[in-house]
Amino acid sequence: MKATHNPPTPAQVTPADLLRMAALYLRRHGWHQGTYYAPTNTPTATPPACAAGAIGIAAAGHRVEHFSQLDPDALGDYLAALGAFVDYLDTTEPLFLIDEDGYLIDEHTSPYSWNDSPGRTCEQVITALETAADEWDHLHTTGGETR
Template sequence: MKATQNPPTTGTVTPADLLRMAALYLRRHGWHQGTYYPTTAPAGCPTPPACAVGAIGMAVAGHRVDHFYSLDFGTQVAFRTAVGVFTTHLDDYEPICAVDDDGFLIDEHTSPYAWNDDPGRTAEQVITALESAADDWDSLHTDGGEN
């Protein structure tokens, strides 16, 4: 390739890429509990602190979106897939076992919302879990670093 040629800039963005971007977003802009983004953040603030799922949304959409169902179909699929990969990782490594009064399991999956909002949770735990989920996805879906 000659120096005047532009290298290709397109490529496949994987759920692992989105999870790593979400972790980086939290490192740069802060972590939040209770909602996707704090209600005290100014409406025009392009990069408010976010919860784990809000950070995934920022990675997918590239901007603050309070209702991800309003996004176009492809963006929704990418968002739901990344959240699903994160949820699977939490199920495997950070399960929340909620049991009802009769001893039956209430949820078969760990909610990333409830997990993020646990009063004992820290930003570093959330960031580490996002990065670990990305590593898990890569280990199952890539061959020698290639898709």
């Protein structure tokens, strides 16, 4: 490398990037309900995953059994992407949990219960991840540059 050569600066991965990677993962490896990853007869690095599991794989670059296993940078990226997904679900498909006395338990849509909802399809999950990514870009970038 010459003294005047400047190595490229790594691009910042955004929540939108991770949401798109999660959608692509589901397209390639399959979708699952009930747990982060579908049980398989043989160990695999790329099992079918739920929306949150696919976001986790996108953030870590590999399968993790629990997201507390992520290193701090990957955990921050995972939480930011999951938060962007929840923000999208809150505006498009709000699901509020009310206890038996009529009190609000959770004001945010759970990506886990949304993913596991009976009748949910793989294509709905993939579309939601991609649309959430587009929404994040719309809210946080101007002309391709992060605001």
